[in-house]
Amino acid sequence: MSKLTTALAAVWLGMQIMAGYIAAPVLFHNLPKMQAGAIAGQLFAVLSYIGIAVWAPVLAVQISKHGSRTTIWLTGSLLAGLAANQFLVAPVIEAHKTHTEHWLLTLAGGSFGMWHGISSVIFMLCAVLAVIVLRRLFTQFSR
Known part of the structure; x- marks a missing residue:
């Protein structure tokens, strides 16, 4: 099971890199800003749900x-980042786009750009954490 979960996590990391650093820039280069943002938002939502579904078993196996x-803590942090981005930050970004209210936006304030930046940083940190955890897991297998 641990080799399977690790392989799935590696596939997810490839998807994360592809979506964030290849697909999204191509979308914004070739489509109107609003259309590209809508597609990218859907892509990132799917990626977050897949990430949660993949990394939760990795954490369970490690436990x-x-x-x-350290590996358990890093994996838990990665899961927390994915969940925070999907369930806290993304709804605030959507509230900005639709000019609606959201409790976190009311509580913390901030511009669309600020929240988009927070999301981008979390996205990047999740990718870095995934690289670190996968390196640790693959090192375990090679022993």
């Missing part, structure tokens, strides 16, 4: 096999 505390 059940008494993996290193």
Whole structure:
């Protein structure tokens, strides 16, 4: 099971890099800004749900096999980042786009650009965490 979950996590990382650093720039280069943003938003939502579905079992396997505390902590942080981006930040960005209210926007304020920047940083941190965790997991297999 651990090799399967690790392989799925590696595939997800490839999808994450493809979506964020290849597909999204191509969309914004070739489509009107609003249309590209709508498509990219849907792409990132799907990617977040897949990421949660992939990384939760990775975390469960690490916990059940008494993996290193560092790997467990990094994987948990990655999952928390994916969940925060999808369930907290993305709805605020959507509220900005639709000019509607959202509790977090009311509480914290901020511009569309600020929230988009927060989302981008979380996206990048999740990719970096995935690289670190996968490196640690692949090192375990090679022993």
